[in-house]
Amino acid sequence: MTTVFGVPLQALLGQVLLGLINGSFYAMLSLGLAVIFGLLRVINFAHGAQYMLGAFVAWFLLEQLGIGYWWALLIAPLVVAALAVVIERAALSKLYGLDPLYGLLFTFGLALVIEGLFRWQFGAAGQPYATPDELVGAKNLGFMVLPIYRGFVVVASLAICLAVWLLIERTKFGAYLRAATEDRTLVQVFGVNVPRLLTLTYALGAGLAALAGVLAAPVYQVSPLMGSNLIIIVFAVVVVGGMGSIGGAILTGYALGVLEGLTKVFYPPASSIVIFVVMAVVLLVRPAGLFGREG
Amino acid sequence: MDARRTDVLPDVTPTRSSGRPALALGLTLVGLAVLIAAPLFVYPVFLMKILCFALFAAAFNLLVGYVGLLSFGHAAFFGGAAYASAHALKVWGWPPEAGILFGALVGAGLGLAMGFFAIRRQGIYFSMITLALAQMVFFVCLQAPFTGGEDGIQNVPRGHLLGGFVDLSSNLNLYYVVLGITAFGLFAVWRIVRSPFGTILEAIRENEPRAVSLGYRVERYKLGAFVMSAGLAGLAGGTKALVFQLATLTDVAWQMSGEVILMTLLGGIGTFAGPVVGAALVAALEHYFATSSFPVTIITGLVFMACVLLFRRGIVGEIQHRWRR
Amino acid sequence: MLELGTHEPVPVAVDEPAGPALLEVKGLHAWYGESHVLHGVDLRVREGETVCLLGRNGAGKTTTLRAILGIVGRRQGGVSFDGRDLTRMPLHGPARVGLGYVPEHRGIFAGLTVAENLMLPPKGAEGGMSVDEIHALFPNLKERRTSPGTKLSGGEQQMLAIARILRTGPKMILLDEPTEGLAPVIVQRIAAALRQLKARGLTVLVVEQNFRFARNIADRFYVMEGGVVVDAFGAQEVEGRLDRLHELLGV
Numbered sequence A: 001m002t003t004v005f006g007v008p009l010q011a012l013l014g015q016v017l018l019g020l021i022n023g024s025f026y027a028m029l030s031l032g033l034a035v036i037f038g039l040l041r042v043i044n045f046a047h048g049a050q051y052m053l054g055a056f057v058a059w060f061l062l063e064q065l066g067i068g069y070w071w072a073l074l075i076a077p078l079v080v081a082a083l084a085v086v087i088e089r090a091a092l093s094k095l096y097g098l099d100p101l102y103g104l105l106f107t108f109g110l111a112l113v114i115e116g117l118f119r120w121q122f123g124a125a126g127q128p129y130a131t132p133d134e135l136v137g138a139k140n141l142g143f144m145v146l147p148i149y150r151g152f153v154v155v156a157s158l159a160i161c162l163a164v165w166l167l168i169e170r171t172k173f174g175a176y177l178r179a180a181t182e183d184r185t186l187v188q189v190f191g192v193n194v195p196r197l198l199t200l201t202y203a204l205g206a207g208l209a210a211l212a213g214v215l216a217a218p219v220y221q222v223s224p225l226m227g228s229n230l231i232i233i234v235f236a237v238v239v240v241g242g243m244g245s246i247g248g249a250i251l252t253g254y255a256l257g258v259l260e261g262l263t264k265v266f267y268p269p270a271s272s273i274v275i276f277v278v279m280a281v282v283l284l285v286r287p288a289g290l291f292g293r294e295g
Numbered sequence B: 001m002d003a004r005r006t007d008v009l010p011d012v013t014p015t016r017s018s019g020r021p022a023l024a025l026g027l028t029l030v031g032l033a034v035l036i037a038a039p040l041f042v043y044p045v046f047l048m049k050i051l052c053f054a055l056f057a058a059a060f061n062l063l064v065g066y067v068g069l070l071s072f073g074h075a076a077f078f079g080g081a082a083y084a085s086a087h088a089l090k091v092w093g094w095p096p097e098a099g100i101l102f103g104a105l106v107g108a109g110l111g112l113a114m115g116f117f118a119i120r121r122q123g124i125y126f127s128m129i130t131l132a133l134a135q136m137v138f139f140v141c142l143q144a145p146f147t148g149g150e151d152g153i154q155n156v157p158r159g160h161l162l163g164g165f166v167d168l169s170s171n172l173n174l175y176y177v178v179l180g181i182t183a184f185g186l187f188a189v190w191r192i193v194r195s196p197f198g199t200i201l202e203a204i205r206e207n208e209p210r211a212v213s214l215g216y217r218v219e220r221y222k223l224g225a226f227v228m229s230a231g232l233a234g235l236a237g238g239t240k241a242l243v244f245q246l247a248t249l250t251d252v253a254w255q256m257s258g259e260v261i262l263m264t265l266l267g268g269i270g271t272f273a274g275p276v277v278g279a280a281l282v283a284a285l286e287h288y289f290a291t292s293s294f295p296v297t298i299i300t301g302l303v304f305m306a307c308v309l310l311f312r313r314g315i316v317g318e319i320q321h322r323w324r325r
Numbered sequence C: 001m002l003e004l005g006t007h008e009p010v011p012v013a014v015d016e017p018a019g020p021a022l023l024e025v026k027g028l029h030a031w032y033g034e035s036h037v038l039h040g041v042d043l044r045v046r047e048g049e050t051v052c053l054l055g056r057n058g059a060g061k062t063t064t065l066r067a068i069l070g071i072v073g074r075r076q077g078g079v080s081f082d083g084r085d086l087t088r089m090p091l092h093g094p095a096r097v098g099l100g101y102v103p104e105h106r107g108i109f110a111g112l113t114v115a116e117n118l119m120l121p122p123k124g125a126e127g128g129m130s131v132d133e134i135h136a137l138f139p140n141l142k143e144r145r146t147s148p149g150t151k152l153s154g155g156e157q158q159m160l161a162i163a164r165i166l167r168t169g170p171k172m173i174l175l176d177e178p179t180e181g182l183a184p185v186i187v188q189r190i191a192a193a194l195r196q197l198k199a200r201g202l203t204v205l206v207v208e209q210n211f212r213f214a215r216n217i218a219d220r221f222y223v224m225e226g227g228v229v230v231d232a233f234g235a236q237e238v239e240g241r242l243d244r245l246h247e248l249l250g251v
Helices: A009-040 A048-066 A068-091 A100-122 A149-172 A172-184 A184-189 A194-216 A226-241 A245-268 A268-272 A274-285 B021-040 B044-066 B075-090 B096-118 B123-143 B173-194 B196-206 B210-212 B220-244 B254-267 B274-289 B296-310 B314-324 C061-069 C115-117 C132-136 C140-144 C152-165 C184-199 C211-217 C233-250
Strands: A138-140 A143-147 C021-032 C035-046 C050-055 C073-081 C100-103 C172-176 C203-207 C222-226 C226-234
Touching: A009 A048, A009 A100, A009 A149, A009 A172, A009 A194, A009 A226, A009 A245, A048 A068, A048 A100, A048 A226, A068 A194, A100 A226, A100 B096, A100 B123, A100 B254, A100 B296, A100 C050, A143 A149, A143 B173, A149 A172, A149 A194, A149 A245, A149 C100, A149 C132, A172 A184, A172 A194, A172 C115, A184 A194, A184 B296, A194 A226, A226 A245, A226 A274, A226 B123, A245 A268, A245 A274, A268 A274, A268 B123, A268 C152, A274 B096, A274 B123, B021 B173, B044 B173, B044 B196, B044 B220, B044 B254, B044 B274, B075 B096, B075 B123, B075 B220, B075 B254, B075 B274, B096 B123, B096 B220, B123 B254, B173 B196, B173 B220, B173 C021, B196 B210, B196 B220, B196 C132, B210 B220, B254 B274, B254 B296, B254 B314, B274 B314, B296 C203, C021 C203, C035 C050, C035 C073, C035 C203, C035 C226, C050 C061, C050 C211, C061 C073, C061 C172, C100 C152, C115 C152, C132 C140, C152 C172, C184 C203, C184 C211, C203 C211, C211 C233, C222 C233, C226 C233
Parallel strands: C050 C203, C050 C222, C100 C172, C172 C203
Antiparallel strands: A138 A143, C021 C035, C021 C073, C222 C226
8 A cells, every 4th residue: 555654645635635625615714704804804703604604504495495505505605695785784884994803893793693593593413414416426536535525615616716816806896896905985986886895795705605604514514613613713824824815815725724634644633723833833934924915 | 194094992091090099999999898798698609700700801901901902812811721720729739829820820821822923913913813822722622631621620629728727618718719819810900000011001002103113112011911911811710710610611712712802892991890890791691591591692792793883882981981071 | 284373374255257167165174083174165166177276285285175075084064066066975976976086196006907997987977088098198008007006107107097087087187286206207298188188178176286387287276275275366367476375385
């Protein structure tokens, strides 16, 4: 059997793949956080709860209405984005211009409420969500066996990240967004309805989190706490990458996911803290983050 | 001129010198008298819980209210100290005063380590970094051999104070000890804020670039405040381990960091009495919901949202604000 | 930023040319936070005119432009443009009825290319300049359209800032210190461009420190001090007022 540093190749690749899958979620979530923060100056603590909501909407669609995975990929982000519109209009928009910490605290409270409601209704245990029929099974790649759905998650998340990157870097909407990130007032004086742009951006970020949640449903269990466990790691990812760059958020997400997977192979006890250790090191070497511009 | 100028948290300028020292002294004495008599009317363990949280929140407030740094990782100091004290008391058989002191020292040590990294960034980043570092401490506590994993450290002996003189297995005895510890901790916060050191902290909060240009080593002051805050949070955590004879993952989890923020925010960031009032209210709230299946986080979350939207000065801050007008 | 002198400048009743105003500002007060910056500004700009606001640093010129658009903490008084009340509009309102703005320091976005900067402001009315026309007016912008906006020279940035507003087809533009920090040869080019625009019938309200430049392009002048208008005169009256202007502007 082939081994690398005394570890069977099969096990190594298996963990790298797992890391890549975790990294896919880190990338999608930190991307959404970065987009929201860039324009709204709000750290969206409810991002994890919105991710969980996406998974639960998918689960509910399947269990209660018999609506399957592919429709859920469309419907769940829309539902969560609609909710985000209400939250932004009713509350977050009242906090612009105050210290950004208030946005963090508000969304923290929001996350507590959402998660509490789901724990109340569904308990802390997870609900299983079946892999869609089209993606059941595994493929033998010769050097390893790849469960098809997991391969799909990696590819889909790459496609989603690319699409969001294109939206921001190559479209008119993206130009508004980038310009408003620099000077919101001037963009509005130019005639752009910036309050609506802010609402749409928050909805976009939340919808992205929900989309990640649907993708996650067949991989992890659908549970009320699935988001809060993830969001703190994503915060560390964001600190490592730096908030300034969309591409940086994506890249850092995947890289740290893989690093976590590799740590699981070579020194399992450290795998749950390795991302935090990297964060500490980055803070020493480059306090603004690897791709950060702001000092 | 920047039309987007943001208000600096907190909205309220902390009152270093209350305009009415006699009133403040009077209120403090009345409060103390009430607390001394309280165990005759209220279950002492519940009161002790409030006292521990009040000290914890006051320690947290030292950092957010007077330096403007919102830590989202104070559970690491509280919980870390709870584990340290519980271990010293149970495994090493230390007397309670030494065990609690050890907890405070561990809290301060963790504060030094975490603060070393966290003060490199400000504002929102500082919050995220402290949250992430505290989560790291959580995972260490989850996996380390001496913390007892999911069970935590249970049946911590309360022991005897002053070489066997005071039996702490009596709730009433312990209550007065905890009251003394809390009073000491609050007094320490009060002294720190009013010391020359506190004056410089306030200057940093108001205008950091100016403090730098005046030649202050701003990092050192911030780190100093961070370590003091962590040490006092550790004092609260160690005391809590003695009172409940228990140290668990709950003490070190991020929810605990959120709880101490809520207490301070609800009572009034940057006010002296705010954290105490907030701690009492949150503890009462939790006590009320403890037996129901309704998750208390729904209520705490709603209180959080309401405070941020409508009530940023907090209860004490609002009273002070109206009083002054 | 504002330094009020010890004496309170008194607004003057000035002779104004008759005829309907495109922009009319009446008794405009403005505040940044607690500080009261404008103390009742009155001015009128007729269609097709180029009007210049003169005054020392801190006189309230930039704030007047910002208050017309609503970019101040609080304002009071009347601002009407093309028969519409601007004070009742959201911040994105004035642009949509044809009032363009070229801010102080140009406001070029670093995260956008030259082309993206140019295309950023949404088109308001018909009749904006086409990209080809803009490239004919400012050829440098064509060559550098894929560079990041802030990689341009100061003069090119100023041209970009003017060009992106012209593309939207405004009835009038508010120009804040278009020559600030630019070399004389560039200033001449900007003056030429502005004269060309005037020939097309564009109305302009420009804030300037550079009196020689202003004299070159403006039909009428207002002089501000301490947050009010203290003098107003036409281009033909400049010669007779040079002494008083030197005193007022410190030039």
